[in-house]
Amino acid sequence: MAKPRTLYDKIWDDHVVDQQDDGTCLLYIDRHLVHEVTSPQAFEGLRMTGRQVRQPHKTLAVVDHNVPTSDRSHGIEDPEAATQVAALAQNAKDFGVEYYNELDTRQGIVHVVGPEQGFTLPGMTIVCGDSHTSTHGAFGSLAHGIGTSEVEHVLATQTLIQKKARNMRVTVDGQLPAGVTAKDIILAIIGEIGTAGGTGHVIEYAGEAIRSLSMEGRMTICNMSIEGGARAGMVAPDEKTYAYLKGRPKAPQGEAWEAAVRYWDSLRTDEGAFFDTEIRLDAANLPPIVTWGTSPEDVVSIAGVVPNPDDIPDENKRRSKWRALEYMGLTPGTKITDIALDRVFIGSCTNGRIEDLREVAKVVEGKRVAESVDAMIVPGSGIVKMQAEAEGLDRIFKAAGFDWREPGCSMCLAMNADRLAPHERCASTSNRNFEGRQGFKGRTHLVSPAMAAAAAIAGRFVDIRTFG
Ligand SMILES: CC(C)[C@H](C(=O)O)[C@@H](O)C(=O)O
């Protein structure tokens, strides 16, 4: 009998082109996503060596990081952003790569666009010069970020040099309580394993709570695998995956679809397959979570208080957590629900999809954003924006006092004009709360879309389980 294999083992085995004695492999890459920040030198490298893009139709380029989220119909004002956007447009043209510019309805955050177009499919190897490429693993693909020199390598050869990672399984049993979401699951996992917990591993998420999630929820989980240190995250494909993909512009059709589904159905971890590391969590015990520090592992329940670093035995860690509190302007013992906010950001490749916006609309309908809060909603793509507007969500947001913007990364990383002023405190649905991430000296608290929405209304954190 063949050795039982994990989902990761199977996709890996199906893509190995060559294996050296030391385990170094050449891996075939099915899909390559490209954005404006990490691609210019890669294309320049091709130009200098007189090379072509080997498989242009397996490459898709889109601008997302530094485009403004205000009206773009009259061009991009910021000279640096304008230069980078123009460079991607030119590179895509010169190398024959499909490109969604800032005015294209299909434009958006690269990790929202791939699945939306059916460019992301189960069983594929997917790369992008961006750490949150792990998002695409929600479809049962092996998807991870690469560096700019690797971007050049993939453009030129459609392959990547890789060593196999270890297998890790995170099983989330049970059912989520009302008000608790995929975002809370992944924050809880990172809180549990720490930001280095997944180092050297590819994580497969399994269990009843994961199966119950929509594709959007699974993407939120896989997206933040990188914050847990893992190389990639994945969820085995199932009927929900197929239902999401069927009929998407780039998904296979007719007989090709049937054949694809037959293959995708084989992409399950075999009974008895070996995992180097296993973690188990019970969804029923999870509260809505808020981060209090400058690392995604600094998590606490909405019902809790800011922790006291003096309780940490390790001196280095103790010091770093004190520094985080100082940066965040917080005092141990403060109730999380007593923390007031200046800004709310709803968007990003973690939580900028249609389902996230529907959740927000449910919470804010008929209410008003607190006087003291400046709140913005940035759809993950033009398609998300269009759908939200077709459903009338934008009217609910605007009536409540939210700023409704054009798609892009926006204040997730503040590469455009959307940023926090020093010391401004923000509830954010994004994935990183590092120092300065949303603007110099800005203070970021990571939360779910529902929690961010409720915080916008209340002007401080509130427990979504009792908010109404
Ligand atoms: C700009 C890009 C390289 C970066 C990444 O790789 O993740 C960005 O998307 C981020 O989220 O910090």
Ligand code: SF4
């Ligand atoms: S939305 Fe944020 S995390 Fe996602 S790709 Fe853009 S900058 Fe990176």
